[in-house]
Amino acid sequence: MTAVACGIDIGGSGIKGARVDLDTGEFVGDRIRIPTPQSATPDAVAEVCRQLVEGLGISANVPVGVAFPAPIVHGTVPFIANLDESWAGTDVNELMQRHLGRPVTALNDADAAGLAEVAFGAAKGVSGTVIVTTLGTGIGSAIIVDGTLVPNTELGHLEIDGYDAEKRASSGQRELQDLSWKKWAKRLQRYYSHLEMLFSPDLFVVGGGVSKKHDKFLPRLELKAPIVPAQLLNTAGIVGAAYQASRAAQQ
Numbered sequence: 360m361t362a363v364a365c366g367i368d369i370g371g372s373g374i375k376g377a378r379v380d381l382d383t384g385e386f387v388g389d390r391i392r393i394p395t396p397q398s399a400t401p402d403a404v405a406e407v408c409r410q411l412v413e414g415l416g417i418s419a420n421v422p423v424g425v426a427f428p429a430p431i432v433h434g435t436v437p438f439i440a441n442l443d444e445s446w447a448g449t450d451v452n453e454l455m456q457r458h459l460g461r462p463v464t465a466l467n468d469a470d471a472a473g474l475a476e477v478a479f480g481a482a483k484g485v486s487g488t489v490i491v492t493t494l495g496t497g498i499g500s501a502i503i504v505d506g507t508l509v510p511n512t513e514l515g516h517l518e519i520d521g522y523d524a525e526k527r528a529s530s531g532q533r534e535l536q537d538l539s540w541k542k543w544a545k546r547l548q549r550y551y552s553h554l555e556m557l558f559s560p561d562l563f564v565v566g567g568g569v570s571k572k573h574d575k576f577l578p579r580l581e582l583k584a585p586i587v588p589a590q591l592l593n594t595a596g597i598v599g600a601a602y603q604a605s606r607a608a609q610q
Contacts, residue, residue, distance in 0.1 A: 363387055364422040364608075365415060366601030367408050368468065371395060371428065371441045374404065376411035377594075378421070379601035384479025386594065391415060399442040401449045405458035412459055424464045424604030426471035426596035427451060430511040434465060464604040469493055470510055471599030472591070473501020476564050478602050480590035487561035490514070490554060491589070494567035496531040498524060498550075502558070508603075519553050530569040544579035551582055560584050566595065 367376040374395055378387040391414050396403040412423060428441040434452040455463035466474075473491035476482045482489045486505055493499035498515030501508065515525035526532060528550040533543040551563060565577065566589030573588035580586055591598055 364424065364601035364605040365412060365417045366424050366426065366471075366597035366599070366604070367411055368426045368471070368596035368600065369395070369404060369408075369428060369442075370468075371399075374407045374411065375597060376408070376415055377597050377601075378415055378417065379598050381602065381605055384475065384591065384594075384598050384602075386597075388415070390594075390597070395442075400445050401443075401451075401454050402458070404442065405454050408455060409458045419461060422464070422601070422604035422608040423455075423459065423461060424466070424471070424600030424602070424607075425451065425455060426468040426600040427465050428468050430513070431465050431467050432511060462608075464600075464607040466508075466600065466603050467501075467511055468596050469499030469512075470501045470508055471597075471603065472499070472566055472589070472595035473503055473564075473599065474508055474602055475591050475595040475599035476566070476589055477503045477506065479598060480595070481564045481587050482562055485562050488558060489562045489564065490558060490560045491564040491566060492554075493589075494528075494530040494565060494569050496529060498529050499567075502560075514554060517550075517553065519549060524550050524553075530567055533569075540575040541579065544576045547576060548580050551580060551586065555582055555584060562587070564589050566592065568592075 373392050375392045377390040393407050429436050429439045435450045436446045439446040451465035489503045491501040500512045500514035517524045528546040563586040570588040
């Protein structure tokens with residue numbers, strides 16, 4: 360595996376990039392952040408990615424991966440919520456290769472975070488099925504089985520008790536409804552119990568900003584599988600994108 364790869368994490372407010380050491384999962388040098396263009400069209404966002412790669416001094420032989428805030432099906436965005444609607448139907452790999460002048464590997468941002476936790480974080484060395492969830496405004500998810508990603512899972516949109524799961528159990532809803540940690544944990548219990556019934560995972564990893572306060576809610580959950588906080592937090596998208604790009608370069 361290549362020693363260093365570049366990861367780019369595209370978000371609604373900022374686009375971040377860094378070089379990643381593939382032995383440790385740590386950044387090599389500084390992370391660069393450029394605000395997401397107000398009109399976040401494919402060409403405008405790709406141009407920012409080009410500026411990031413140029414600013415990081417990425418040589419032609421270094422793999423580049425992009426974590427993207429939507430499903431990526433065979434390189435293409437089927438639908439989009441967080442950026443300009445013109446992204447729907449866009450082949451992200453082809454777009455980025457055209458702007459950056461090199462092969463690029465794109466994947467969903469939650470999938471990138473999940474891969475990062477398996478390769479370098481809380482799930483490193485765990486065999487079997489790992490489910491990584493990110494608790495934020497919604498609920499992102501990634502399923503990795505013995506190191507192989509099952510892409511584009513949307514487990515935050517499972518219907519549970521007649522509700523879209525993330526409309527009840529996300530961190531955003533906890534804040535919006537001013538729920539106590541105890542009340543929110545009851546909703547999380549219902550959510551993770553349902554996931555456990557469906558997938559019988561060997562490990563749950565919980566990410567998102569609220570995972571910094573994991574001691575407030577994770578100990579309240581009773582599951583068969585261990586459930587632990589994520590370790591990479593804000594670096595996970597960049598690290599996972601770089602890791603996946605390196606793996607793709609080896610194929």
